Amino acid sequence: MSSSIETRLISRERAGAAPKRAARIGAVWYRHMRVYTKNIFSNSVPPFVEPLVFLLGVGLGLGAFITRMQGMPYVRFLATGLLMTTAMFTSAFEMTFGTYIRLVFDKIYDGMLGAPLTVGDLMLGEILWCGTKGALFTASVMIVTTAFGALSFGLVWLAPLVGFATGAMFAVLALLVTTVVDNINNFNFFFSGLISPMFFFSGVVFPLGNLPGWLRVVAEFLPLTHPVRLVRGIDQGLSPVNAWDGAYIVVFVAGIGALAVARIRKRLID
Amino acid sequence: MHVAKRLDRPEQDAIVVRHLFKHYGALEAVHDLNFTALSGRCTAFLGPNGAGKTTTIKTLYGKARADARPDTEIRVLGFRLPAEELEVKSLIGLVPQDNSLDEELNVEQNLVIYSKLYGMPMTAAKPRIAELLDFMELSEKARSRVKELSGGMQRRLVVARALLNSPRLLILDEPTTGLDPQVRHLIWDRLRALMRDGVTILLSTHYMDEAYQIANEIIIMDKGRLVLQGEPRGLLAGHIESFVLEVSEPGLLESLPQARRAAEEGTASGRLRRDRTAERVLFYSSDLASIEAVAGGLPTGSHFARQTNLEDLFLKTTGRSLNE
Numbered sequence: 001m002s003s004s005i006e007t008r009l010i011s012r013e014r015a016g017a018a019p020k021r022a023a024r025i026g027a028v029w030y031r032h033m034r035v036y037t038k039n040i041f042s043n044s045v046p047p048f049v050e051p052l053v054f055l056l057g058v059g060l061g062l063g064a065f066i067t068r069m070q071g072m073p074y075v076r077f078l079a080t081g082l083l084m085t086t087a088m089f090t091s092a093f094e095m096t097f098g099t100y101i102r103l104v105f106d107k108i109y110d111g112m113l114g115a116p117l118t119v120g121d122l123m124l125g126e127i128l129w130c131g132t133k134g135a136l137f138t139a140s141v142m143i144v145t146t147a148f149g150a151l152s153f154g155l156v157w158l159a160p161l162v163g164f165a166t167g168a169m170f171a172v173l174a175l176l177v178t179t180v181v182d183n184i185n186n187f188n189f190f191f192s193g194l195i196s197p198m199f200f201f202s203g204v205v206f207p208l209g210n211l212p213g214w215l216r217v218v219a220e221f222l223p224l225t226h227p228v229r230l231v232r233g234i235d236q237g238l239s240p241v242n243a244w245d246g247a248y249i250v251v252f253v254a255g256i257g258a259l260a261v262a263r264i265r266k267r268l269i270d
Numbered sequence: 271m272h273v274a275k276r277l278d279r280p281e282q283d284a285i286v287v288r289h290l291f292k293h294y295g296a297l298e299a300v301h302d303l304n305f306t307a308l309s310g311r312c313t314a315f316l317g318p319n320g321a322g323k324t325t326t327i328k329t330l331y332g333k334a335r336a337d338a339r340p341d342t343e344i345r346v347l348g349f350r351l352p353a354e355e356l357e358v359k360s361l362i363g364l365v366p367q368d369n370s371l372d373e374e375l376n377v378e379q380n381l382v383i384y385s386k387l388y389g390m391p392m393t394a395a396k397p398r399i400a401e402l403l404d405f406m407e408l409s410e411k412a413r414s415r416v417k418e419l420s421g422g423m424q425r426r427l428v429v430a431r432a433l434l435n436s437p438r439l440l441i442l443d444e445p446t447t448g449l450d451p452q453v454r455h456l457i458w459d460r461l462r463a464l465m466r467d468g469v470t471i472l473l474s475t476h477y478m479d480e481a482y483q484i485a486n487e488i489i490i491m492d493k494g495r496l497v498l499q500g501e502p503r504g505l506l507a508g509h510i511e512s513f514v515l516e517v518s519e520p521g522l523l524e525s526l527p528q529a530r531r532a533a534e535e536g537t538a539s540g541r542l543r544r545d546r547t548a549e550r551v552l553f554y555s556s557d558l559a560s561i562e563a564v565a566g567g568l569p570t571g572s573h574f575a576r577q578t579n580l581e582d583l584f585l586k587t588t589g590r591s592l593n594e
Contacts, residue, residue, distance in 0.1 A: 018357060020389075023389050027387045030383065031383045106370065106372075109370075111369070113331075114333075114363075116356045117387060269334065270292075270334035
């Protein structure tokens with residue numbers, strides 16, 4: 001070990017300037033992207049294939065009996081809904097099991113918070129990454145379903161944007177759940193109790209209009225309902241109710257996000 | 271000359287802590303801690319588990335918040351905590367107790383991620399990473415997955431990670447716990463090299479030899495309080511006898527009259543300090559003759575006389591009971 005190398009270890013003068021906020025959040029996003037893409041095949045193929053299997057099984061099988069739904073072919077109705085559920089699932093898994101493992105088992109945050117980051121930067125980076133995953137999964141499912149003719153090509157170059165919003169919504173919701181559980185097995189309550197029912201009661205497989213009145217009111221408050229209706233609106237023509245969908249998404253991400261970050265800050269900062 | 275020295279003055283204290291209190295609910299983890307760590311030197315926190323070492327360290331980079339009190343002051347490299355945590359964190363390097371590495375990624379990728387957290391452009395990060403891998407003797411492992419590395423290699427990687435931003439202050443929380451002697455000595459050597467280049471070091475440990483080997487200043491903590499502070503040799507000279515006789519068969523002190531008499535006389539006159547564990551009796555003294563008097567009455571193999579060390583001082587100040 002020559003001494004010149006050691007001298008260079010401290011040769012740079014620094015003024016104590018941390019990177020700008022956007023760069024800090026971007027660096028956190030980069031970390032997640034890097035770790036995720038390390039095992040890109042096993043990480044992305046199953047969640048990508050799942051909606052396609054569902055579309056084939058239910059859409060083609062059931063679609064033989066139900067040809068049209070809300071004025072469009074049933075397969076297309078289902079496919080637009082599945083664009084959003086794929087974003088929901090990937091994001092909800094990432095920020096429950098993924099975040100919990102980083103928090104409790106691998107203690108990844110303990111190291112990262114030694115670098116110039118705030119807890120807010122750390123969590124915004126994660127939420128941004130979940131949104132990105134939502135957009136990517138929406139886009140890939142969309143491309144395949146379009147290729148199979150389930151979706152028209154005209155749709156939905158806007159769909160990945162709604163997929164991003166869906167990813168962000170379920171990221172903040174999952175983060176909030178993560179701050180509540182004290183055991184990784186408790187996430188089963190979240191998935192069986194909230195995420196799975198939402199799959200059926202948010203207008204993905206059948207329209208909300210077919211629900212009893214009181215359940216329709218409940219569905220109106222479920223987060224998945226809004227991106228699903230919004231993406232169908234983009235496909236079939238927007239209507240005034242889509243403004244409510246957009247507003248719901250923005251308020252949900254901001255409100256639940258602020259609450260979840262405040263709670264995780266308490267957990268991360270002694 | 272005087273002017274220059276005065277201008278340098280604020281730089282001399284890398285860390286200033288005044289009246290640090292920290293409660294976790296009803297538990298008081300740190301009680302009125304005051305200390306200063308000088309620039310370019312190594313300060314070591316020594317204390318049993320639960321002494322408040324890690325809590326104190328966490329308050330130095332915003333990972334823990336001190337109790338809100340008007341007289342509390344925490345300043346690191348001239349910046350105040352917790353208000354200026356980002357400035358502090360961009361100037362320091364941290365080796366946390368847990369490695370917190372991304373195990374799926376390889377060595378280089380782990381460092382690239384942190385170079386981005388520090389806002390380093392790739393053109394600067396690449397040579398810096400190569401330099402640090404060389405410094406920590408990990409160059410051959412650059413492409414190895416972290417989960418394939420030994421514990422010692424992982425720890426060296428965490429040290430390399432903490433040096434990415436060329437920190438002026440390096441904080442290490444139990445850097446060598448559980449590592450083999452080769453790795454410990456390598457890490458100590460690297461810390462010495464960094465100190466020679468002016469890097470300030472703050473570490474916590476419960477290894478006496480670690481503190482004795484590399485620290486200029488030792489702070490012994492127990493139950494959230496500072497118990498003793500000073501440079502290692504001074505602490506030994508000022509706070510503990512020079513020699514100790516360990517008797518491994520305490521029954522002999524009863525059955526052999528010469529040994530018993532020497533022990534009783536020495537203890538009564540204050541020349542010997544008697545301490546005992548479940549299986550041993552220890553006589554501390556700065557008077558070698560008093561030690562020899564007891565030892566002379568005991569058969570070979572039943573006792574062992576030696577110079578006292580930091581561990582003796584540590585046990586004297588923090589007690590022998592388990593911190594549970």
